[in-house]
Amino acid sequence: MSDCMPCDLENAADERVVYRDDTWACEVPEGYEVPGWFVLRLRRHAEGWHEPTAEELAGFGPVAKRIVAALQQATGAVGTYFMSFGENYKHFHFLLTARPADLAPEHRGGAIVGTRAENLDVDAALAVAAEARRLLAA
Template sequence: MSLLPGCFCCDQEAAEDLPVRERVHVGDGWRVAHAFDTSLPGWLVVLPRRHVTAMAELTDDEGAELGVLLVRLGRALSRVTGCTKTYVMQFAEAPGFGHVHLHVVPRMADQPEDRRGPAVFGYLGVPEGERVPEDARDRLAGELAAALTA
């Protein structure tokens, strides 16, 4: 795997003993983590396990694995969070976060009007006190991991 030291995503990939919230799923080409700075339980981030800055750099095999993974994550999120569907987005524009990452986000039945569509990003980058706590992220990650293999 080709990693870029200093890249947040690559450094996480290189770390040993990642908590379950950082490895909801680890496949050949992709790792799934629960977003750390969100207030929405179940907000997932899907990351290539090597340093890639554009979808165009992915191999066909990585693309095929990603397609199936997105569908399975949608099913797992539906089962675990009760969401009606999932949003999928990829920008990698934030400074220090140029490593490709797809946001896979549960859209809840009661999601307020002003948090639907692109406005769902109001749930990301929230202050520390509003974030889903680590233990809750670990618990959700475990449930999602189990649902993925069910």
């Protein structure tokens, strides 16, 4: 384990991996097992928006589009939140969360992050990851 969670996801168990290519990866991190919550990240450690190369960033849009589509199809959510704070980890990464239709008004937007502990469900989160992985491989 390093002090960079997105880097440590290189060692994630197969069941936590939603998507990987040579540049990008998407997984369910330990402690974030909420159904429909994924972390999309650059596989190498690069910080903020200034360190990824133009080539890497050019590939980001198409990958993000496919993962959001798979996440929504796998969950039936009405939307996907796509969040980047760069606060705890400067590594270029995003927290993607399904936006359920019945999400309480006080939990909408960035406030959804605060619902993590009460919605942890490892089995259900890994089942969503498996379905998204299947959709992305199809």
